[in-house]
Amino acid sequence: MREFLDENTGGDEESGIDLTPMLDVVFIMLIFFIVTASFVKESGFDVNRPPNTQQPPKDDEVKNILVNVAADGQLFINRRPVDAAALVPNIKRLYAENPKGAVVIQAEDDSKNERLITVMDAARKAGVYNVSIASN
Known part of the structure; x- marks a missing residue:
């Protein structure tokens, strides 16, 4: 049987593992994680900072x-x-x-x-x- 394969394939080709299906699975998992990560709401609270101005305080403002x-x-x-x-x-x-x-x-x-x-x-x-x- 080996002789038959060597004659038809030329015997010079090395046999290898086809990685294409594994890469497809990895890309599908990557897309899944990217899509689900965009819907995750991070916990915490929003901080409202006052605007950064170099102006002196107004006269009607409360001065402690x-x-x-x-x-x-x-x-x-x-x-x-x-x-x-x-x-x-x-x-x-x-x-x-x-x-x-x-x-x-x-x-x-x-x-x-x-x-x-x-x-x-x-x-x-x-x-x-x-x-x-x-x-x-």
Whole structure:
């Protein structure tokens, strides 16, 4: 039988595996995964960021009173150094200029809690009851 095959095929051809059906299956699987992947909804939430503008805030916008408590106990109102005794009058003045604003206290990690309580008490004495604490 071998002699018959060698005479008809010439005997020079090597026999091999036909990979065409396997490639067809792989392409069909690839198409299937591409189509199903486009319908997958990723979980999460949308973030609406404000537009990035370099313009100063408008006059009718609410301006908060920012009080920083440094690690060494020094106090700053809107980045200006302030003595603890002058805290109440300064907060009263800034709150009178913008009554919709709030007092935001930003304390450094190494600052004392005593200073934080002092600023909160000063805001209450100034008549501001909208006090927030911000973290670094």
